[in-house]
Amino acid sequence: MxxxxxxxxxxxxxxxxxMVKDKKNSYYLSQCWxxxxxxxxxxxxxxxxxxxxxxxxxxxxSYAVLDFENLHLxxxxxxxxxxxxxxxxxxxxxxxxxxxxSRHHPMCGSECWLGLRYRxxxx
Numbered sequence: 001m002x003x004x005x006x007x008x009x010x011x012x013x014x015x016x017x018x019m020v021k022d023k024k025n026s027y028y029l030s031q032c033w034x035x036x037x038x039x040x041x042x043x044x045x046x047x048x049x050x051x052x053x054x055x056x057x058x059x060x061x062s063y064a065v066l067d068f069e070n071l072h073l074x075x076x077x078x079x080x081x082x083x084x085x086x087x088x089x090x091x092x093x094x095x096x097x098x099x100x101x102s103r104h105h106p107m108c109g110s111e112c113w114l115g116l117r118y119r120x121x122x123x
Contacts, residue, residue, distance in 0.1 A: 002029040005057060007037045010044055019059060026059045033117055050118035094119075 005028035009015045028046075030037070031053055038055070041048055046057035080086075098119050 001025075002027045002056070004028065005030045006032055007034070007040065010037075010040050016044075023061065026061070028057050028059070030055045030057065048118075050115045052115055052117065055118075 003025060009019075033055060038048065041057045045060050047060055048055055048057040050056065098114065101114055
């Protein structure tokens with residue numbers, strides 16, 4: 001069973017501690033589609049999918065949280081980045097990304113996690 005989550009839940013230290021300790025319940029439900037709430041979810045380590053009218057954030061306990069100050073990068077990756085002069089950019093070609101996701105997942109229609117509201121907030 002999913003628990004409801006709202007913006008104020010992420011600001012309440014006591015509620016946040018309970019959520020982080022509860023390893024059995026990592027999925028939540030919300031009908032809040034505000035961009036600031038979605039950004040806060042991402043910052044706190046949630047990965048969200050959508051099933052209209054619900055936003056369904058899942059708290060990730062390991063791989064979705066990047067600690068940039070202590071980020072470990074393999075030496076081979078660093079060499080490739082320097083050699084090819086890669087640049088990391090966010091949200092520069094989102095329409096193309098969404099098109100390719102839908103091309104590879106033909107069932108990604110209105111019932112898909114990549115619904116219109118989700119795409120609008122991901123730009």
